[in-house]
Amino acid sequence: MKVLLCGATGFIGQHIEAALKHAGHEVIATSSRASPQSVQVDFTRDTDPSTWVERLKGVDAVVNAVGVLRDTRLRPMAAVHADTPCALFDACAQIGVRRVVQISALGLNGNPTLYAKTKLTAEQHLLHLTQAGQLDGTVLQPSIVFGQGGASTELFKGLAKLPFWLLPSPVIKAQIQPIAVDDLATLIVRLLASKHSDRYQVIPCVGSTSITLVDFLQTLREKMGHRPASFITLPNLITRWSARLGDFVPVSPWCTETLTLLRQDNIAPSEVTSQL
Numbered sequence: 001m002k003v004l005l006c007g008a009t010g011f012i013g014q015h016i017e018a019a020l021k022h023a024g025h026e027v028i029a030t031s032s033r034a035s036p037q038s039v040q041v042d043f044t045r046d047t048d049p050s051t052w053v054e055r056l057k058g059v060d061a062v063v064n065a066v067g068v069l070r071d072t073r074l075r076p077m078a079a080v081h082a083d084t085p086c087a088l089f090d091a092c093a094q095i096g097v098r099r100v101v102q103i104s105a106l107g108l109n110g111n112p113t114l115y116a117k118t119k120l121t122a123e124q125h126l127l128h129l130t131q132a133g134q135l136d137g138t139v140l141q142p143s144i145v146f147g148q149g150g151a152s153t154e155l156f157k158g159l160a161k162l163p164f165w166l167l168p169s170p171v172i173k174a175q176i177q178p179i180a181v182d183d184l185a186t187l188i189v190r191l192l193a194s195k196h197s198d199r200y201q202v203i204p205c206v207g208s209t210s211i212t213l214v215d216f217l218q219t220l221r222e223k224m225g226h227r228p229a230s231f232i233t234l235p236n237l238i239t240r241w242s243a244r245l246g247d248f249v250p251v252s253p254w255c256t257e258t259l260t261l262l263r264q265d266n267i268a269p270s271e272v273t274s275q276l
Helices: 011-022 050-056 077-095 114-131 151-160 169-173 181-193 213-223 236-247 256-262 271-275
Strands: 002-006 026-031 038-040 061-064 099-103 136-142 164-167 202-205 230-233
Touching: 002 011, 011 026, 011 181, 050 077, 061 077, 061 181, 077 099, 077 114, 099 114, 099 181, 114 136, 114 256, 136 181, 151 213, 164 169, 164 213, 169 213, 169 230, 169 236, 169 256, 181 202, 202 271, 236 256
Parallel strands: 002 026, 002 061, 026 038, 061 099, 099 136, 136 202, 164 230
Antiparallel strands: none
16 A cells, blocks of 8 residues: 655654554655655645645555644644645545545544644544545544654653652643554554444544553653652642743743643543554
8 A cells, every 4th residue: 555644754653654664555755855755745835735636646545644732933733733634635535545544632622722723623624525425534533642752752751750740730630541652553554454444433542541640750750760759739820820931932842732731631432442
């Protein structure tokens, strides 16, 4: 199978590419930079379906793993998460590339963040085309994805090394179901090979166990050979102000969007993930 993989240079995309190649598939990787190993695309500008038609010729399936955590002038979420993916899905429908997998996120419904709204726009468009019979689309909704090289993973590992934590209350209370990035990549390979892909329009991609973020950090400390860390809960006012300060630091994963995302549990049934 020839697979167009968008976001191949990202954390999740690199693992998906490796898993697809290991399974014997031909991968056409996309990148924002021109190189002999990839097709150059620009998710901030490629918002017209006609831009994608030539790239899709001869392709059997598309996997979109492009995503950003922060909305910036150079990488606006509206284009990266919504406008360009929708154009890609429309182009797939136009030329008959039916198999499309969209990497989204868990817990978007009712979430007021721009991240959630833009991701949800792409989700809904793919599902609309699928339900109209124009595509065989699947939306994957992972909880926290854990693995070597992930930005959130490195943040968690860095925190886990510290013997004392000042933590916002959502970090202490919120439930997550981390999934290993290699498991997510394997799931995608199995999904593309499935003869019953029409059964899987939306899949929550989660580990088998729900856990609070603070317990997740404690588990990481244990794996590193450390004793449990002590922690205190930051007052809500300080938490809000620290997140607002993070808004002014583009490279920081801590910001008001992250705080809002953390305020709700990120869990779901794990049966379909386990089956695949």
